[in-house]
Amino acid sequence: MSAASPSGRRVVVAMSGGVDSSLAAALVQAEGCETIGITLQLAGSASRCCSLADADDARRVAEKLGIRFYVTDYAERFEREVKQPFADAYLAGRTPIPCVTCNSKFKFEYLLARAQALGAQQVASGHYARIDVDPETQARRLRRARDLDKDQSYFLFELRQEQLRGVRFPLGELSKLEVREQARRLGLATAEKPESQEICFIPDGDAAAAVERMRPDSLPGEGEIVDAEGRVVGRHAGIHRFTVGQRRGLGVAAAERLYVTGLDAPRNQVRIGPLAALGARGARLERVNWIAGAPPEAPVRARVRVRHRHEGAEACVTPQPDGGALVRFDAPVIAVAPGQAAVFDAGDVVLGGGWIAESLP
């Protein structure tokens, strides 16, 4: 059950030009809300997602639905607050997920503020996730989508209570198949549009090349590949090309399969080892957000996801006084990469999440 929005109210829908947000707009409108579509112009026009062509697709859907539509240009701010930190993270040996900031800032802070200035009570989006009310505390809860294959709650863990009160996810109870089917039935131009990339401003998926384009003057250059004992076993072309857990592109011959187990930015070193060395027993998190509004008094048991599409691992999460948390997994977890998020679930309820500062042995 999503937070109700009585008919006649004004609702802004974040329309990317894809099928999901198109249907979200149609569903909000079908409830009788005065629906306003807004496309956020985030990346430059070179990018596949968020490009002007996508804004045009969103506009066509808005015209079909007969709703008002605007484009809002955030390209400059997106460059500053998402793309540049993304490149910096890679250069610092981390593996960033820009989508979290895009959601917590651009879609559900800046756009929410705009929506309120436009007299709208809520912002809806095409995310696959659910929001409901905790029957005991009356606080908003973030829940995983009914379609776990499409669930995007991992990217939404930073939402605060005041944001959750102003946000709706009309697709939370639908499967992707149902979304496409409904979009088709409504004759929306985006019904057959292919899925967008995970990172919208890297349409070809080549993050290393993107970092090289964005930071040509600060690239780390060649460095050493070392094994667990610190012996130099090879050379690499820059740590920004590697992610913890990566197996390909090491160029090191060995009897067993080798993986990236760590990245040392100050030394410009890539550390490798066998699969067994990749397992982490825990993680130290920083900047943790607890959806309920405050950290729990005592350590909590949770299923912890350390990347999008990770099924989650049983763990104990202990809040720390610095606003972070320590995670202890019941069994080692493979490829816990600094820069990614750890998101804690109790069943399908998201308790919170934080940024992985380091994995712990």
Added chain:
Amino acid sequence: MRIYLDHNASTPVREEAADAMAAALRERFGNPSSVHAEGAAARAEVERARERLAELLACRPREVLFTAGATEANNTALGPLLRAWAGARRHLISSNAEHPSVEEPLAALEREGWRVTRLPVAPDGLLDPEALAAAIGPETALLTLLWANNETGVVQPMARLAALARERGVRVHADATQCLGKLPVDLEAVPLDALSLSAHKLGGPKGVGALVARGEADFEALLRGGPQERRRRGGTENVPGIVGLGVAAALATRELSERSREYARLRDRLWDGITAKIPRVRRNGAEAALLCNTLSVEFEGVAGELLMQALDLDGIAVSTGAACASGRVEPSHVLLAMGRSARQARASLRFSVGHGVDDPQIERVLARLPDLVARVREAGEA
């Protein structure tokens, strides 16, 4: 009922013009170049429109060349007409607050090796005649200026500037698109060599305008084709559009003094209400030299684009004067040229009144605006 205060972007087509156009579409379908009765009837409509426009401008009908709008007129003036006039001279003078349909041709001429002096406008939007005099040299072929600025409504002292240039042997072209029907555009009084205009800012349709070239200047066609418009513009005439322009021009001739009084009264009422009800506002442009219908206001601390959307959702159409359909919010180059910061430029909205605007509408805008400004100010930079 929506309230339309964006007449500088486009005006509603006047009923009289729409009726005449519908009749022309249905009954004057002949090709004006054809010899038969149908052709002659269409041609007569085109010539009648030419006379009506010439009457509004106090020029000769033969000096009027119909185009697809002011953009084509400006491109013709800064293309073939300029080349016919320039001889060996390769210097142009303009301003730093021009419309893109002049600025882009100027930039193209620079790429070809022409020198362009862009006179800076003062903080009040006006040009300094002495700076113009100083910029003119033996190489100077043409002065081209936006007579009244579409974004701010600032009206240049065109008679004085044009006289100054012509005394020094420099031809003068003005884009008068925003002036028509709002202030006297009398080519007997203002010594221009060429003038551009558009029908859809005047109660006429989109897609038609004119270039007036004094003295039956001989120049090559920008659009090469048939011998229409005395070989200066190829292509079968847009008969219904031209008819609509003619009717709009005739209405403007008849209503000019009444319109300018009424528009100014409504505009001043709006400004008086804004200053009385909303703190931290300022007006852009020299008050003594503004188009009667235009009010450009900076609402300090406001994201102008957001306020424009909020007004739109409440049924009121205004403009930031700068945003385009892509949502890109470049600060207005006109306001930047007047020394405003990018933040100030983005905080500005343009209200432009016109036919159909009345006092109750202005009151409704004034009733809504304070709340919306406060709401948008609260959102800050959102």
